[in-house]
Amino acid sequence: MLILALDSSTSVGAISIHNDEGLVAEYNLNLAKTHSQRLMPQIISLMDDVGVTVDDLDGIVVGIGPGSFTGIRIGLATAKSLAQSLEIPIISLSTLDILANELVYIDEYICPIIDARRNRVYTALYHEVDKLGLKKKASKDQMLEVKELAKIILQELSNKVIFIGPATKVYQETIEEILGEQAIFIPNHYDLPRGAVLGRIGSLKLKAGSQHELMDISPNYLKRAQAEIDWERKVKKES
Known part of the structure; x- marks a missing residue:
């Protein structure tokens, strides 16, 4: 079984x-170029290096956010187009x-955090592993203010919590002010989503028989796009 995994919901392709x-x-x-410029060339280059083509693929795994709205859309559109044209199974995963x-x-406990701006993060808690050997969610994906997240952990958990993700550099000081030594921050090379990890999760799930219908896969935004909010405000002012 040959699986292609891709995620473009953060700055990393x-x-x-x-x-x-x-x-x-x-x-x-993790480059300055946009995912629209680099994602497909990146996929083609990797396949060329491996010596395979899209026709050799047996399944697709895609990260659906939360994260950058534009990045999520690009990755999801690419993955769904490939799965549909090749008529192969696809599975989607939270970033x-x-x-x-x-x-x-x-x-x-593990607490990944992705910057949602304005002192907010996309986050969830994880603990223990499931029957496939993957981390189990202890809470749903949600968007919280950083201080609110830290206070919830302080109130609900006595355990140490490991923070990971691209927002750790931005909010480490704020989190440590509330949680002190209860918060653990690890080397920053763990802070970005990796293709190998996404592929491992997806491969295990596909081999176990999991897959999603194309029409059922949607972006995991967790909040409305700023452009949508601005447009709604404009319409209200003009009406």
Whole structure:
């Protein structure tokens, strides 16, 4: 089974190819170029390096956010187009799941955070593993103010919590002010979603028989786009 995994919901274009034996290759590019410029060339380049074509694929795995609205749309459109044209199964995953499973062998609670701007983050809590050996959600994906998140953890948990994700650099000081030594921050090379992790999760789920209908897969935005909010305000003012 040859699987293509891709996620473009953050600044990183994360892609990988997996077969029955595991990871074959991955690219993780954190560059200034937009995903619309680089995602398909990145996929083609990786396939060329591996020596396969899209016709060899047996399944697609895609990260659906939360994160950048534009990045999510680009990645999801690319993945769905490939799955539809090739008539192969597709599975979608929260980008928070990708981050949490960077630390799949860690026993502590894991709290991935992605910047939602205005002192807010996209987040969820993870603890223990499921029957596939993947991190289990202890809370749903949600958007919270950083201070609110830290206060909830302080009130609800006595355990140490490992924070991971691209927003850790931005909000580490704020979180530590509330949680102190209860908050653990790890080296920042774990803070970006990796194609290898996404591919591993997706491969395990596809092999276990999981897949999603194309029409049922939608972006995991967690909030409305700012352009939509601005347009609604404009209409109200003019009416």
